[in-house]
Amino acid sequence: MKGYSDPILLGASMNNIDTAVFANRRAELARRMGRGIAIVPTAPERMRSRDSDYPYRFDSYFYYLTGFREPESVLMVVAGEESQSILFCRDRNPERELWEGFRHGPEKARELFALDASASIATLDEAAPKLLANQPALHYAPGADPAWDARIMNWLNQTRAQVRNGISTPAEIRDLRTLLDEMRVFKDATEIDIMRRAAAVSARGHERAMRATRPGRKEFEIEAELLYAFCRGGSQFPAYWPIVAGGANACVLHYRDNSAPLAGGDLLLIDAGCEVDGYASDITRTFPVSGRFTTAQREIYGLVLAAQAAAIAKMAPGNRWNEPHDAAVRVLAQGLVDLGLCEGTADGVIETEDYKRFYMHRTGHWLGLDVHDAGEYKLGGEWRALEAGMTLTVEPGCYIRPADNVPKQFWNIGVRIEDDALITPSGCEILSAATPKSIAEIEAMVGHE
Ligand code: GLY
Numbered sequence: 001m002k003g004y005s006d007p008i009l010l011g012a013s014m015n016n017i018d019t020a021v022f023a024n025r026r027a028e029l030a031r032r033m034g035r036g037i038a039i040v041p042t043a044p045e046r047m048r049s050r051d052s053d054y055p056y057r058f059d060s061y062f063y064y065l066t067g068f069r070e071p072e073s074v075l076m077v078v079a080g081e082e083s084q085s086i087l088f089c090r091d092r093n094p095e096r097e098l099w100e101g102f103r104h105g106p107e108k109a110r111e112l113f114a115l116d117a118s119a120s121i122a123t124l125d126e127a128a129p130k131l132l133a134n135q136p137a138l139h140y141a142p143g144a145d146p147a148w149d150a151r152i153m154n155w156l157n158q159t160r161a162q163v164r165n166g167i168s169t170p171a172e173i174r175d176l177r178t179l180l181d182e183m184r185v186f187k188d189a190t191e192i193d194i195m196r197r198a199a200a201v202s203a204r205g206h207e208r209a210m211r212a213t214r215p216g217r218k219e220f221e222i223e224a225e226l227l228y229a230f231c232r233g234g235s236q237f238p239a240y241w242p243i244v245a246g247g248a249n250a251c252v253l254h255y256r257d258n259s260a261p262l263a264g265g266d267l268l269l270i271d272a273g274c275e276v277d278g279y280a281s282d283i284t285r286t287f288p289v290s291g292r293f294t295t296a297q298r299e300i301y302g303l304v305l306a307a308q309a310a311a312i313a314k315m316a317p318g319n320r321w322n323e324p325h326d327a328a329v330r331v332l333a334q335g336l337v338d339l340g341l342c343e344g345t346a347d348g349v350i351e352t353e354d355y356k357r358f359y360m361h362r363t364g365h366w367l368g369l370d371v372h373d374a375g376e377y378k379l380g381g382e383w384r385a386l387e388a389g390m391t392l393t394v395e396p397g398c399y400i401r402p403a404d405n406v407p408k409q410f411w412n413i414g415v416r417i418e419d420d421a422l423i424t425p426s427g428c429e430i431l432s433a434a435t436p437k438s439i440a441e442i443e444a445m446v447g448h449e
Pocket residue numbers: 240271272282365371395418
């Protein structure tokens with residue numbers, strides 16, 4: 001097992017990358033492909049404004065198979081009796097490296113990342129039609145990027161033009177994501193270790209945010225506390241832009257402004273998670289700005305907490321994907337009836353979907369290299385069974401906007417409680433358990449720096 005410290009790692013992570021993990025994933029992909037060739041480009045660099053870039057983030061599929069973080073890189077996996085992985089990447093360039101930093105170059109990259117072969121990215125257009133020759137199938141991600149679609153079709157046409165020389169062109173084009181998504185649903189020990197670290201760093205951010213909250217502060221001041229803790233913990237990026245939503249803003253599901261002042265009687269909903277070495281965490285906590293829940297806030301918070309506990313109790317191997325959601329909905333429906341927010345019975349509220357006035361999203365999603373991670377939720381038309389090694393979020397909520405038929409004390413209460421979970425052989429492990437969640441823990445922490 002070969003390991004080394006990645007010299008171009010952004011941020012402060014001291015993680016050692018075990019390149020054998022990536023080689024094993026490529027071998028598994030080749031096994032699932034049978035015979036054929038896969039083309040996996042990484043993400044392009046993108047301009048933010050004029051000559052200023054967005055921070056660079058590699059493509060998740062490419063990274064999953066290589067561990068390589070440089071832009072302008074393409075992986076090809078040739079699957080057959082003897083499979084081969086070839087990396088095309090940037091050449092060393094002392095001038096550019098002086099301005100932008102280290103580049104591995106093909107030779108060093110091949111050696112360090114355990115690839116079979118490597119070449120300069122400048123040779124890609126010449127090499128690709130030859131690599132496609134006589135392959136029965138081409139696997140890539142059609143439609144993911146029109147520029148890559150056009151480039152790859154061009155390569156296929158060049159290969160096809162060689163037909164009179166006895167060369168055949170792939171007869172099948174398959175969506176590579178079908179194979180990779182299914183592999184990515186099951187996390188290996190390396191991934192789980194990184195996801196535990198990401199959740200732990202995010203937990204520190206949420207704690208910092210709670211301690212810094214008090215009436216009169218602005219949402220962005222609390223956001224700054226989160227981002228500080230993420231960066232300080234070795235995270236390279238937020239996994240998504242943090243939602244820091246005070247009062248009525250908590251009822252805007254993807255609130256982005258993060259600019260309002262926080263009022264003493266309001267709740268603050270924070271949905272924020274960092275990314276560590278490519279892996280996302282995704283945590284939501286809701287707490288009173290003053291440090292004390294009002295009676296109505298306490299009722300709704302307690303209800304969402306109970307809904308989450310019911311969902312977590314269903315997160316075990318063999319249970320279907322929808323069971324945690326259904327369990328959360330049942331608790332919420334009963335609670336909404338008990339509080340007078342819905343009429344009739346829990347069964348009736350579920351039947352008519354009246355609860356969706358207050359709970360309009362689902363209870364979770366896959367989590368991994370992407371915050372809404374790759375993978376199917378149904379197989380053969382049925383919700384799939386949960387299995388050990390899957391990672392997902394559990395995030396019920398209740399969002400109450402002002403309305404004539406809603407008692408005023410509940411207006412503008414928006415609560416979501418979101419944790420990250422790993423399905424284990426006997427149930428689940430809450431990766432984000434260090435993030436304060438009980439009413440007692442929250443009231444003891446908010447405003448106490
Ligand atoms: N933060 C995005 C989500 O919870 O799905």
